[in-house]
Each structure stands twice: as C-alpha cells, then as structure tokens.
Amino acid sequence: DIQMTQSPSSVSASIGDRVTITCRASQDISTWLVWYQQKPGKAPDLLIYRASSLQTGVPPRFSGSGSGAEFTLTISSLLPEDVAIYYCQQVNSFPRTFGQGTKVEIK
Amino acid sequence: EVRLVQSGGGLVQPGGSLRLSCAASGFTFNEYGMNWVRQAPGKGLEWVSYITSLSSSVYYSDSVKGRFIISRDNDRNSLFLQMDTLRVEDTAVYYCARGNTAFGVWGAGTTVTVSS
Numbered sequence: 101d102i103q104m105t106q107s108p109s110s111v112s113a114s115i116g117d118r119v120t121i122t123c124r125a126s127q128d129i130s131t132w133l134v135w136y137q138q139k140p141g142k143a144p145d146l147l148i149y150r151a152s153s154l155q156t157g158v159p160p161r162f163s164g165s166g167s168g169a170e171f172t173l174t175i176s177s178l179l180p181e182d183v184a185i186y187y188c189q190q191v192n193s194f195p196r197t198f199g200q201g202t203k204v205e206i207k
Numbered sequence: 208e209v210r211l212v213q214s215g216g217g218l219v220q221p222g223g224s225l226r227l228s229c230a231a232s233g234f235t236f237n238e239y240g241m242n243w244v245r246q247a248p249g250k251g252l253e254w255v256s257y258i259t260s261l262s263s264s265v266y267y268s269d270s271v272k273g274r275f276i277i278s279r280d281n282d283r284n285s286l287f288l289q290m291d292t293l294r295v296e297d298t299a300v301y302y303c304a305r306g307n308t309a310f311g312v313w314g315a316g317t318t319v320t321v322s323s
Contacts, residue, residue, distance in 0.1 A: 101269075134309050136310070143302055143315055145313075146309055146310060149308065149311075155309075155311065187251065189310075191307070191309065194257065195269070196242070196254040196257065198251060199251075200251050201251045
C-alpha cells in the first residue's frame with residue numbers, strides 16, 4: 101500500500117498569510133494526487149485533482165503543485181473561511197490512501 | 208442538483224450487521240464509479256471500498272475485506288454497503304462519494320456505532 105504523509109500536522113497563521121502544506125507519497129504516484137478540505141461536522145470538499153487542477157468553484161487562492169512523490173497545497177492569502185482540515189489522497193492505486201490531515205487555524 | 212442521500216446507520220452490537228444505502232440524483236449514476244469512505248471519531252479519512260460504474264470490479268481496504276460488501280443498483284440509482292461481523296473499531300461516520308480519481312460529490316455521512 102502507498103503511504104501518504106502530510107506536514108505539518110497543524111499550522112496557525114494570520115489572515116492574509118501564505119500557507120503551504122506538504123504531502124509525501126511512499127512511492128512515485130505521478131500526478132495522481134487529490135486535495136480535500138473538510139470543515140467541522142461536514143463532508144470533505146474536493147479542492148484540487150491531478151495534483152494541480154482546480155476544481156470548479158474553488159477560489160484561485162488555492163493552488164496545488166508537485167509530481168512523483170512530493171506535492172504541495174498553497175493558500176496564497178489565508179481567509180477566515182479557510183479554517184479547516186486539509187487532506188491529500190493518492191489515486192494512483194488501490195487502496196486509495198489519505199494523508200493524516202493538516203489542521204489550519206487563524207492566529 | 209447533484210445529490211447523494213445516505214441512510215442506514217445506527218447502533219449495533221459487536222458481531223452484528225448493518226446495511227448502508229446511498230441514493231443518487233441529479234446525474235447519470237451508471238456513468239460513475241462510487242466509493243465508501245469512513246471517519247472514526249476525531250480521526251482522519253479512511254477509504255473503505257470502490258465499485259466501478261457497471262459493477263465489473265470492486266476493491267476493499269484490508270481492514271474490511273471479507274466482512275463488507277459493496278454493491279449498486281443502477282436501475283434504482285443506489286449504492287450499498289453490507290457490513291457484517293462488525294467490530295468496535297468500525298465505529299465511524301460513513302460517507303459515500305462519487306468518482307474514481309477524484310471524489311467530487313459526497314453524501315452528508317451516516318453514523319455507525321458498534322458497541323455492546
């Protein structure tokens with residue numbers, strides 16, 4: 101199975117700050133990487149697919165990059181509504197494993 | 208409107224069974240693979256199972272293989288998860304989700320509690 105490791109586990113940043121989350125795969129997954137946002141008590145929402153493609157309706161302050169085994173999710177200017185837990189997921193093979201999540205908070 | 212409406216959760220004793228349902232609307236159900244994903248209390252997301260659009264292939268996580276069965280009825284636009292031999296560690300919110308290489312539509316989740 102492919103293991104997904106996110107860092108940091110949590111980040112506290114100020115409104116307007118740039119926030120970067122890293123996701124590492126235990127093997128090469130090309131660009132088969134997805135990012136989700138989950139707010140408390142809600143189902144996850146798809147943010148980014150194929151490592152860097154923005155899902156329709158997602159604000160452009162969110163962006164994804166990377167290929168192979170290292171990926172990043174960037175929030176260019178943090179807003180209060182971005183407080184959530186962010187998960188990466190590899191979709192290169194089964195089982196479709198998730199990272200452990202990164203909690204984003206406002207400082 | 209694209210929707211996934213879930214039902215079937217509840218409280219069950221260890222060793223018991225439960226069947227989850229997920230009713231789809233607003234899209235052509237038989238064109239999409241479907242998943243079950245769960246989230247234990249206070250924990251992260253765990254992929255559980257996937258079924259292809261025409262039920263030709265199914266996949267399971269090791270943690271549920273041999274105990275859970277995923278199925279679908281394309282005539283009724285519905286996805287199912289039959290859960291047998293339930294364990295305390297199966298306690299979670301269970302989500303159905305649409306897609307193969309990106310889960311773009313999610314149900315609201317249904318809670319399964321396994322406890323004596």
